[in-house]
Amino acid sequence: xxxxxxxxxxxxxxxxxxxxxxxxxxxxxxxxxxxxxxxxxxxxxxxxxxxxxxxxxxxxxxxxxxxxxxxxxxxxxxxxxxxxxxxxxxxxxxxxxxxxxxxxxxxxxxxxxxxxxxxxxxxxxxxxxxxxxxxxxxxxxxxxxxxxxxxxxxxxxxxxxxxxxxxxxxxxxxxxxxxxxxxxxxxxxxxxxxxxxxxxxxxxxxxxxxxxxxxxxxxxxxxxxxxxxxxxxxxxxxxxxxxxxxxxxxxxxxxxxxxxxxxxxxxxxxxxxxxxxxxxxxxxxxxxxxxxxxxxxxxxxxxxxxxxxxxxxxxxxxxxxxxxxxxxxxxxxxxxxxxxxxxxxxxxxxxxxxxxxxxxxxxxxxxxxxxxxxxxxxxxxxxxxxxxxxxxxxxxxxxxxxxxxxxxxxxxxxxxxxxxxxxxxxxxxxxxxxxxxxxxxxxxxxxxxxxxxxxxxxxxxxxxxxxxxxxxxxxxxxxxxxxxxxxxxxxxxxxxxxxxxxxxxxxxxxxxxxxxxxxxxxxxxxxxxxxxxxxxxxxxxxxxxxxxxxxxxxxxxxxxxxxxxxxxxxxxxxxxxxxxxxxxxxxxxxxxxxxxxxxxxxxxxxxxxxxxxxxx
Numbered sequence: 001x002x003x004x005x006x007x008x009x010x011x012x013x014x015x016x017x018x019x020x021x022x023x024x025x026x027x028x029x030x031x032x033x034x035x036x037x038x039x040x041x042x043x044x045x046x047x048x049x050x051x052x053x054x055x056x057x058x059x060x061x062x063x064x065x066x067x068x069x070x071x072x073x074x075x076x077x078x079x080x081x082x083x084x085x086x087x088x089x090x091x092x093x094x095x096x097x098x099x100x101x102x103x104x105x106x107x108x109x110x111x112x113x114x115x116x117x118x119x120x121x122x123x124x125x126x127x128x129x130x131x132x133x134x135x136x137x138x139x140x141x142x143x144x145x146x147x148x149x150x151x152x153x154x155x156x157x158x159x160x161x162x163x164x165x166x167x168x169x170x171x172x173x174x175x176x177x178x179x180x181x182x183x184x185x186x187x188x189x190x191x192x193x194x195x196x197x198x199x200x201x202x203x204x205x206x207x208x209x210x211x212x213x214x215x216x217x218x219x220x221x222x223x224x225x226x227x228x229x230x231x232x233x234x235x236x237x238x239x240x241x242x243x244x245x246x247x248x249x250x251x252x253x254x255x256x257x258x259x260x261x262x263x264x265x266x267x268x269x270x271x272x273x274x275x276x277x278x279x280x281x282x283x284x285x286x287x288x289x290x291x292x293x294x295x296x297x298x299x300x301x302x303x304x305x306x307x308x309x310x311x312x313x314x315x316x317x318x319x320x321x322x323x324x325x326x327x328x329x330x331x332x333x334x335x336x337x338x339x340x341x342x343x344x345x346x347x348x349x350x351x352x353x354x355x356x357x358x359x360x361x362x363x364x365x366x367x368x369x370x371x372x373x374x375x376x377x378x379x380x381x382x383x384x385x386x387x388x389x390x391x392x393x394x395x396x397x398x399x400x401x402x403x404x405x406x407x408x409x410x411x412x413x414x415x416x417x418x419x420x421x422x423x424x425x426x427x428x429x430x431x432x433x434x435x436x437x438x439x440x441x442x443x444x445x446x447x448x449x450x451x452x453x454x455x456x457x458x459x460x461x462x463x464x465x466x467x468x469x470x471x472x473x474x475x476x477x478x479x480x481x482x483x484x485x486x487x488x489x490x491x492x493x494x495x496x497x498x499x500x501x502x503x504x505x506x507x508x509x510x511x512x513x514x515x516x517x518x519x520x521x522x523x524x525x526x527x528x529x530x531x532x533x534x535x536x537x538x539x540x541x542x543x544x545x546x547x548x549x550x551x552x553x554x555x556x557x558x559x560x561x562x563x564x565x566x567x568x569x570x571x572x573x574x575x576x577x578x579x580x581x582x583x584x585x586x587x588x589x590x591x592x593x594x595x596x597x598x599x600x601x602x603x604x605x606x607x608x609x610x611x612x613x614x615x616x
Contacts, residue, residue: 003330003333003334003337004330006333006337007114007118007153007157007329007333010114010115010117010118010121011110011114013113013114013117014109014110014113014114015110017106017107017109017110017113018106018107018110020103020106021102021103021104021106021107021110021162021165022165023103024099024100024102024103024106025099025100025103025107025162025165025166025168025169026169027095027096027099027103028096028099028100028103028166028169028170029166029168029169029170029171029172029173029174030169030173031092031093031095031096031099032096032170032173032174032311033170033173033174033176033177033308034088034092034173035089035092035093035096036174036177036304036307036308036311037177037181037304038085038088038089038092039300039303039304039307039308040181040298040300040301040303040304041081041084041085041300042085042300043298043300043303043304044298044300044301074087074088075087100166103162103165103166104162104166107158107161107162107165108158108159108162111154111157111158111159111161111162112154112158114157115150115153115154115157115158118150118153118336119146119150121340122145122146122150122336122339122340123146125339125340125342126142126146126339128344129342129344130344130345130346130415130416131410131415131416132345132371132372132416133342133344133345136374137339138219138223139222139223139226139227140219140220140221140222140223140224140225140226140227141219141222141223141335142339143219143222143226144215144218144219144222144335145219145335145336145339148215148218148219148222148332149215149332149333149335149336150332150336151332152211152215152328152329152331152332153329153332153333153336155325155329156325156326156328156329157329160322160325160326163318163322164319164322167314167315167318167319167322168315170311170315171312171315171316171319174308174311174312174315175312177304177308178305178308178309178312181301181304181305181308182305182308182309185284185287185288185291185297185305199272199320203265203268203272203320203323203324205327206265207262207265207324207327207328207331209331210258210261210262210265210331211262211327211328211331211332212331212332212334213258213261213262214255214258214259214261214262215331215332215335216258217251217254217255217258218255220251220254220255221248221251221252221255224244224247224248224251225248228244228248230499272320280309281306281309281310284305284306284309285306288302288305288306345416345417346414346415346416346417346435348434348435349431349432352432352433352434352435353428353432353433353434353437354433354434354437355425355426355428355433355434355437355438355440355441356437357441357522358391358425358426358441358522358523358553359391359426360390360391360426360427361388361389361390361391361425361426362388362389362412362423362424362425362523362553363387363388363389363423363424363425364385364386364387364388364421364423365386365421365422365423365424366384366385366386366420366421366422367382367384367385367386367411367418367420367421367422367423368380368382368383368384368385368418368419368420368421369381369382369404369407369411369416369418369419369420370419378419380576381404381407381576382404382407382408382411382576382577383575383576383577384421384577385408385421385577385578386578387571387578387581389553389555390553391522391553392551392552392553393553393554393568393569394549394553394554394556394566394567394568394569395554395555395556395567395568395569395570395571396556396557396558396564396567396569396570396571397409397555397556397557397558397570397571397573398558398559398561398564398570398571398572398573398594398597399572399573399574399579399593399597400574400593400597401559403573403574403575403576404573404576405557405573406527406528406557408555408557408573409525409527409555409557411423411430412430412442412523412525412555413438413439413442413444413525414430414431414435414438414439417430417431425438425441440521441521441522441523442521442523442524442525443516443519443520443521443523443524443525443548443552444516444524444525444526444527445509445512445513445516445524445525445526445527445545445548446512446527446528447527447528449499449500449505449508449509449511449512450499450512451496451499451500451503451508451511451512453495453496453497453498453499454495454496455490455492455493455494455495455496456485456488456491456492456493456494456496456511457469457472457492457493459496459500459511459515460472460475460476460492460511460514460515460518461515461518462515464518467518469492471518472492472514472518473492475514475515475517475518476492476511476514478514478517478544478547478548479510479511479513479514479517479544479547479548480510480540480543480544480547481507481510481511481513481514481544484507484510496511506540506541509541510540510541510544513541513544513545513548514544516548517547517548521552522552522553523552523553523554523555524548524549524552524553524554524555525554525555525557526545526549526554526555526556526557526558527557528557528558528559561594561597561598561601561602564584565584566584567583567584568583569581569582569583570582570583570584570587570594572587572592572593572594574593579592579593580592580593580594
């Protein structure tokens with residue numbers, strides 16, 4: 001019930017349209033029931049040679065001496081039975097059709113609007129989550145929730161809801177007609193109500209469970225698809241097509257079984273309702289025959305009653321399907337609300353301070369950090385880091401793999417929060433600042449260049465369509481990217497493909513540098529920005545980085561020590577602690593970890609050069 005109320009919460013902006021659709025669907029149900037009432041005068045008046053042609057009795061009101069004539073609802077100049085009934089049939093059909101169209105449109109408008117808002121809220125919630133959230137949840141599961149789970153809820157709250165309202169009011173008014181026409185005979189149907197309700201509830205619970213299982217299996221397939229499509233080069237390079245095909249088939253088989261289980265539960269509804277309905281009709285035929293023989297009911301009344309019962313049967317049968325659809329939506333909404341309610345590990349304080357501009361320093365004060373994994377012991381990555389970085393200073397972070405270099409720079413834009421100590425920028429704890437104002441001070445270029453399937457211009461001016469093309473070109477020139485961009489088929493208007501796969505590694509990296517130059521943030525983070533490039537590309541990127549680093553506070557993470565020699569200070573991390581700190585010459589003279597890493601790299605480089613000379 002709580003999930004239902006939460007879903008209906010998103011209906012608030014569309015409540016007027018929803019209420020209008022309810023009224024219109026009530027009219028549709030009323031007109032459907034009214035046409036059932038016309039069956040009695042058709043048999044008792046229009047088709048009967050002995051009946052009065054002027055008085056078209058519709059029905060007697062049960063338990064009273066009153067009756068209702070059809071002439072009350074038609075213009076006075078219609079006199080005989082045929083014209084009265086024909087007029088009533090045509091007008092009721094027109095009213096029903098108009099209201100059916102308008103009601104269906106309005107309920108779908110409300111339903112689709114509500115689902116659009118829910119999808120937007122879910123996307124907004126996922127997009128604002130910290131990096132830890134994306135480490136815990138696979139891409140496939142997030143895509144499945146955003147697309148498949150939302151689709152299940154959408155189907156229930158638009159298409160099914162419109163049909164449900166129509167059938168509900170048809171059922172309501174038809175029950176009224178059944179009671180009016182059948183009197184005591186109608187109460188026989190009450191015997192079957194408990195059976196129908198209890199059966200529907202049991203089936204509905206199973207449907208919700210099987211739907212959630214099916215959605216989870218579909219998420220598994222989407223995750224495999226995402227991994228194999230985005231990593232298709234590795235799949236081909238290792239000749240793993242058959243392995244991936246087998247993985248996919250196994251996952252598809254699991255989805256197949258889950259879907260079959262769901263269908264086997266849902267498919268019970270309709271045959272069960274058929275069986276219950278058949279027993280009810282058989283009993284009514286037996287009792288109704290006796291009523292006619294004893295002249296307690298006319299043939300027209302009983303036929304109208306029987307047709308009304310048959311009409312009643314259709315909504316009852318569909319209600320089982322509607323109930324299943326709503327249960328599917330509730331099952332699908334489980335993950336939607338799980339992601340909406342997820343606690344953010346990097347929350348923003350209320351009335352947080354807006355940092356206008358970075359002016360002085362960034363201070364790491366006894367900073368410790370540990371990765372938290374559910375069900376596992378926390379993994380301590382950084383321990384008691386003390387460091388003050390002045391504005392305009394270039395700080396290089398080096399050390400063995402796993403020393404905590406990348407984690408160190410992820411703490412500066414608050415991708416994660418420190419577990420102990422604090423990081424302060426211009427005297428403000430990062431946790432006291434608005435996340436938006438903090439990250440506006442940061443530019444970042446990483447080893448894994450993230451580009452979008454868009455034009456070169458839009459990738460450089462990411463999220464800023466109003467930036468003049470002249471500024472984009474200036475940024476590209478500073479990143480040494482302008483020349484190769486000009487050689488592309490459409491220049492700055494060239495689509496570069498998913499993740500920029502139509503460009504070389506060096507070209508992609510220079511576009512990322514141009515993007516950072518255009519942002520013009522005072523703090524720059526370079527995380528292994530040249531480690532994946534060949535020598536020629538690296539020299540171009542290094543020149544572009546020199547332009548980017550000018551007049552900025554820079555944190556450089558690098559394995560290649562040749563890229564950090566010109567840093568103002570080099571911080572050597574080892575097992576999460578600052579082991580050494582100083583410039584290139586000072587650390588070499590110290591003879592510690594930095595010198596060992598330096599000697600290893602440059603001895604390897606000498607060996608490679610000698611080997612290349614021998615080969616030539």
